[in-house]
Amino acid sequence: MPTNLPAEAKAKWVKYLEARTLEEKIEALEEFLSYVPKHKGTENLRAWVRRKIAELKDELEEKKARRGGGGGPTFFIEKEGAAQVVMLGFTKSGKSSVLRILTNAKPEVSPIPFTTTLPVPGMMPYQDIQIQVIEAPAFVNGMSKGSVWWGSRVLGLARNADGLIVVLDAANDPIEQFKSIVEELAEVGIHVRKPSGEVSVIKSRDVHGIRVITYGRLINCTSDDVRKLLESYRIYNAEVRVFGEVTLDDIEKAIFERITYKPTLVLLNKVDLIDREQVSEVLTTILSNYPDIQVLPVSAAKRLGFDNVPEKVFKMLKIIRVYTKEPNSGRPSPKPMILKEGATVEEAIKKIREEFLKYFKFAKIWGPSAKYPGERVGLDHILMDGDVIEIRTTIKGV
Known part of the structure; x- marks a missing residue:
């Protein structure tokens, strides 16, 4: 990423940040691109800006299509269930067949390449919840650079998802397929390997000045360096959250591009067409480079x-189910609320009804996180999957 953009370019970037409509964002990015110098140090930035402009134009077309009552193909899929997982894979990898097995969806299954032209959603049951699985149109090499019209839209689906399922054709060089998919995702800032550090820059008028919150450590820079960097881009009110080990270059990248990690499950399909040694070779190759990823033949x-796929997906997403219980009621709610692993009682209350925080007295917990049934806990108590929570407040009857 460049560290010495001219003032004019930074000013145009601020214009993009302040833009409200898609049209304004597109115009501002095009102006920004015209001021970014053309040299080796800006190649990645210029490529990212061009991709972003293409994505925004696609989004604008989608928006117009939805307003017009389906005037054109749409890739917009509203999230449903406990989480949303997008299924990626090259044509003829068997994605549609996999979706049929895992969910209630009935996509067309055909030997003809590129049969799936729009995303197909389905609901995958896991115990008492449903996880939405979306089959995306076929992956194609170079799609991050615009090789096919649906490329940026598929990558957009992946970015918005809670996790990914990658389907590989075991009989057609699956290692190369996986490598290609990982590289295309990385081109747009989506990573399947958990990074050593993550950073988010959250611009907000509610934050006065630059607030750096560190859950890890800054490498070869200080909080003051971070403040100066953001102010050079005319960002004066923002919260910078640092997880793990992060450099100043990582923070500058976060100003331009949202880098995201997506937990990923790989399904090595068509293993009936290859021998055990070949299966073992694929598993070993992928796992040696991506130890956090699970590969299922x-x-x-x-x-x-x-x-075991539904359970693997549930655990991969690192979500938990927490059930609510009314005071003096014998039974918890049959439908759980979904929280991220490590969520506290406070986060649960915010999801139930944030107003309760003002009147909170204590919570009672039954389940894995409780030392004993009905344990009284405070707001910072960490919940676990399967917990039952009862909120007690100063409000009469609650």
């Missing part, structure tokens, strides 16, 4: 290997 044609 499956066969959609023979419906083998799918029994």
Whole structure:
């Protein structure tokens, strides 16, 4: 990323940040691009800006299509269930067959390449919840650079998802398929390997000045360096959250591009067409480079290997189910609320009804996180999957 953009370019970037409509954002980015110098140090930035402009134009078309009552194909899928997972893979990898097995969806299954032209959603049951799984149109090499019209839209689906399922064709160089998908995702700031550090720059009028919150450590820079960097981009009120080990260059990247990590499950499909040694080779190669990723050998044609997929996806997403219980009531709610692993009682209350925080007295917990049934806890108590929570407040009857 460049560290010495001219003042004119930084001013145009501020214009983009302040833009409210898609049209204004597109115009501001085009102006910004015209002021970014053309040299090796700005190649990645210029490429990202061009991709971003294309994404915004696609989004604008989607918006117009929805307003017009379906005047054109739409990639917008509203999130449903406990989480949303997007299924990626090259054509003829068997994504549609996998979706049929895992969910209630009935996508067309055909030997003809590129049968799926729009995203197809389905709901995958796991115990007492449903996880939305969306089959995306086929992955294509170079899609991050505009090789196909649906490229930026598929990558947008991946960015907005809570996690990914990558389907590989075991009989057609699956290692190269996986490598290509990972590289295309990385081109737009989506990573399947958990990074050593993450940073988010949250601009807000509610924050006075530059507030740096560090959950890890800054490498070769200080909070004052971070403040000066943001102010050079005319960002004067923002919260910078640092997780793990982060450099000043990482923070500058975060100003331009949102880098996101997506937990990923790989399904090695069509293993019935190769021998065990080949399966082992694929598993070893992927896991040696991506130890956080799980790879499951499956066969959609023979419906083998799918029994554990819902559980693997649930655990991969690092979400928990918490059930609410009314005071003096015997039974908890049948439908759980979904929280991220590590969520506290305070976060649960915010999801139930934030107003309760003002009148909070204590909570009672039954389940894995409780030392004993009905344990009284405070706002900072960390919840676990399967917990039942009862909120006590100073409000009469609550």
